[in-house]
Amino acid sequence: MATPLQHLPPPALIALRAGTADRHRAVDQHPRMRRLLGASPSLDDYGDVLQCLHQLHVRFEPAMRRALEAAPEPHAGSHKLPSLESDLRALGRAVPERPWPEVGDTAPPGTIALAQHVGTFYVLEGASLGGQVLARHLAATLGPSVAGALRYYTGHGAQTRLQWARSCDSIARSLVDPPAIDLAVRQALQVFRVFEQLLDATDPA
């Protein structure tokens, strides 16, 4: 029989959740995100947020994928640039290949530790959990005009929960030692921070 302790999340997930909870709140309470979840979001609001997400992935995803593909533990998921690019094109938006130079922290990550890439993976993969809520809301409020531009947010579809459980498993297997967990939390905070900078830099309010 399972003991109560067996139901506790692994230390890496506890640390990542607790360490980034404030930053997650700042992001999901950001005026740009609030507009998307409001009664009447516009296609422009949505396109602007997608553009920020694309910029986030342009900065972090390629190096993260290279590192995780070479890692001892498999980390499935988080290949999201193609769906972001497809959604932007569907909205008639530009798809820049490089980070916007005018937004802070644009330097691509140099050589960083595997644990840091796992911290990036946590943020980029976890973002799709809230995405399910957003996708349903956008489809309901914007109707057919957004139908071809929801690939990123519908991502793993009905498999989202299962995919997240798998991601959490691989994160927990990769991050066992406290120093590695600490590195991952710092990196996850940095990724959230860059997303906030992107939202702020493009907020007309």
Ligand code: HEM
């Ligand atoms: C309006 C925007 C957002 C909403 C409403 C939202 C909502 C949520 C919700 C409801 C969950 C928990 C899902 C569950 O376990 O049942 C979640 C988890 C998460 N979200 Fe968001 N989110 C938003 C934006 C973002 C963004 C932009 C990012 C990253 C850039 C992000 C990163 C994460 C992460 C990493 C988790 C996993 C937390 C954990 O369980 O360890 N979210 N989000």
